[in-house]
Amino acid sequence: MPNKRSAIKELRKSTVRHAANSRMKTHVKSLTKQLKDAVTAGDKTQAAEIAKKLQQSVAKASKTHVFHKNKAQKKTSRAGKLVSAMK
Numbered sequence: 001m002p003n004k005r006s007a008i009k010e011l012r013k014s015t016v017r018h019a020a021n022s023r024m025k026t027h028v029k030s031l032t033k034q035l036k037d038a039v040t041a042g043d044k045t046q047a048a049e050i051a052k053k054l055q056q057s058v059a060k061a062s063k064t065h066v067f068h069k070n071k072a073q074k075k076t077s078r079a080g081k082l083v084s085a086m087k
Contacts, residue, residue, distance in 0.1 A: 021066045024057070024060070024061045024064070024066045025061070025066060027057055028054065028057050028058055028061060028067075028075070031050060031053055031054040031057060032054060032075070032079070034050050035047060035050045035051055035054055035079060035082060035083075036082070038050055039082050039083070039086060042086070044083070044086045047082070047083050047086060048083055051079045051080065051082070051083045054075070054076075054079050055076050055079060055080075058072045058075045058076055059072065059076070
């Protein structure tokens with residue numbers, strides 16, 4: 001446990017930030033899984049909607065430094081490729 005007052009506050013802040021970042025990562029993972037399920041089911045309209053939500057979530061996660069910008073671009077690109085490859 002930290003002893004200084006500032007260290008105690010930093011611990012509190014890091015705990016709150018860790019929880020928020022974990023929620024963001026989990027949300028992106030669940031959207032990715034939903035997108036893959038929609039693609040395998042062959043539902044192009046639903047896949048396009050989920051891809052749009054995924055791109056928005058990834059952009060926000062990148063903006064708040066949850067993901068590195070290159071990782072965010074890679075996830076966005078792969079989601080777009082999945083949707084556009086559908087027939």
